[in-house]
Amino acid sequence: MKKKIIISIVAIFVIFIGFTVTKTLLAKSKQPTAKQQTHTLDENRIINNLSSAVKIKTISYENRDQIDYSEFDKFIRFLAETYPLVHENLSLERINEYSLIYRWEGTNPKARPIGLAAHYDVVPVLKGTENDWEEEAFSGTITEEFVWGRGTLDDKVGVIGILEAAEQLVKEGYQPPQDIYLLFGHDEEIGGDEGAAKITDYLNEQNIQLAYVMDEGGAIVTNMVPGIKAPVGVIGVAEKGMADVTLTTTGSGGHSSQPATITNVGRISKAIAKLEEQQFKAHFDGPTKELFEFVAPEMSFGYKYVFENTWLFQPVITKILLGKPATAAVMRSTIAPTIFHAGEKANVLPEKAQANINVRVMPQDTLESLQKDIEKIIDDEAIDVTVEGNEASPVSSTSNGAFQAIQQAARDTYPDAIIAPYIMIAGSDAKHYARAADDTYRFLPIMMEEDGLQKMHGTNERITKDAMIKAVAFYMTLLQETK
Structure with a gap:
């Protein structure tokens, strides 16, 4: 009985490896063949x-x-x-x-x-x-x-x-x-x-x-x-929206010699710390997923194996991409505290504290959904949250003649480059x-x-x-x- 179980496990493992490796090896390039340019230019x-x-x-x-x-x-x-x-x-x-x-x-x-x-x-x-x-x-x-x-x-x-x-x-x-x-x-x-x-x-x-x-x-x-030595040309099929989040709290001020357990400045600071610690939800879909669908067939085998089997490795991929600011920015709406207003005198507690957070909005998010997320994360009814700005642009097609024409022209101009969509x-x-x-x-x-x-x-x-x-x-x- 034990031998049969081991044989079954080995068989499943072999099938699994065979399936994922075959899927990797059969991945087809999404790059058009470059054509020679014959332009006469001064x-x-x-x-x-x-x-x-x-x-x-x-x-x-x-x-x-x-x-x-x-x-x-x-x-x-x-x-x-x-x-x-x-x-x-x-x-x-x-x-x-x-x-x-x-x-x-x-x-x-x-x-x-x-x-x-x-x-x-x-x-x-x-x-x-x-x-x-x-x-x-x-x-x-x-x-x-x-x-x-x-x-x-x-x-x-x-x-x-x-x-x-x-x-x-x-x-x-x-x-x-x-x-x-x-x-x-x-x-x-x-x-x-x-x-x-x-x-x-x-x-x-x-x-x-x-x-x-x-x-x-x-x-x-x-x-x-990672995994590609060739230059990569990225065509934006959408752009992130931009919104400003204002966090405001008011309360009694007073002399700095008798501060409350939590001050207005401390309350807003705590809210910002929570937002930076938790961040918004990451999305491995839309233009970001398409980016890797276009570049994966051109990767070295190890990376290609991972990115051609995202159904299996997506949690690992997400963690890696979130590890760097540049790649995290194409995975989620970003939080950037930029302005803080509070106080005018060193020994006086401000009666009002206000902070501005600049958010770059992914296509998967809306201003309404972001406001709800922010209020849930900071979990403080004493802080008023307002969100104003623009949501992301519509996502354009990568399967039409327009994208293909741009991709072809880019390949004709830079034959060694890999051309892919992105956000x-x-x-x-x-x-x-x-x-x-x-x-x-x-x-x-x-x-x-x-x-x-x-x-x-x-x-x-x-x-x-x-x-x-x-x-x-x-x-x-x-x-x-x-x-």
Whole structure:
């Protein structure tokens, strides 16, 4: 009897191993075969035009009264002078004076129109860091390897890349089958409410529904996914929402020599500690699950075995991903205490304490569900909880022609890269364009330096010349790929 039990256990184990290994070995790649690009590009022209664009100080400030709109007018004039064929052959509509819609008329009126989006405003240089730049922030300096300055990564690279592609294709006599809309916002860095949002209002008023819009977002990076040595390009199929949670408590103040057992400051501090300790529920589904479905077939065998059998290893995977801030952010809505208000004098207990917590919201969560979770976690009726903000954007398809066209163009441009969907943890104008498009995607077609994300809004923003050239090649390919 004992022998039969052992034999049965061994048999089950062998079947189990056979099943999971076979499943791993039979996993099919989700990467399209890269096709050779044959574009003719004037590389010096492209680099010099990006450099010139960077020199124009189209800076967005939270206080709009500080914005120098003469620089925005200067940028728009620069585009007209630099891309004459685009301006001769595409119609141009100015929205709210400074945002731009170019319409490239297609040959087939029944074909669904698409949109390529970018923004040309940039963030200011943090005061006190000006001398930390290796090259002045608005110099547009061109060195042997780089173009330097604000906007080289975020997001004049997109505006110039798209227009360079369009200019070249018009020069070659290309005309798209469907209408192409080039959408350039002027205030993305401060929310896009006067730019992309108004562009979307215009599209809605004209009854223009786009098959898809592709905006900035994910890029091609190295050392992103364990078990993969190749670069990985991530296409945002959704972006997290952003909400501000306010915790408020009031009560008697008094002299600090006779404090209550728990003070207003202590009460709010305790609530924040509970939130940080417990966190929100993790989700291994939606765009995060799709990310690993796309990259798993390309992993080394050990990792591939784990990620091709998530039904078995999901608890382990979740624990590993939650161990690092970067991967935890694609698994759950995040909690970031950012502001605390309480007290004015060192020896006086404040009668009111208030804290702000910035939350980046996963598509699986709502503002209502998050408020209920917060109230349950802190478990303190003396604290008033308010939640205001935006929920996550709709999740776009990865099985349609739009995603496939973007993925194909990325593979054609970077044949060694693995291209996959993901949830974008930052914000973009795409959240506005979602009101006028069936699907929205977020992808900046450049190979990012390892510290590129820090440079994007920080010191020494720059782009390699090769990445800029390939961005133009990508946009040309995409315009010709989409049917």
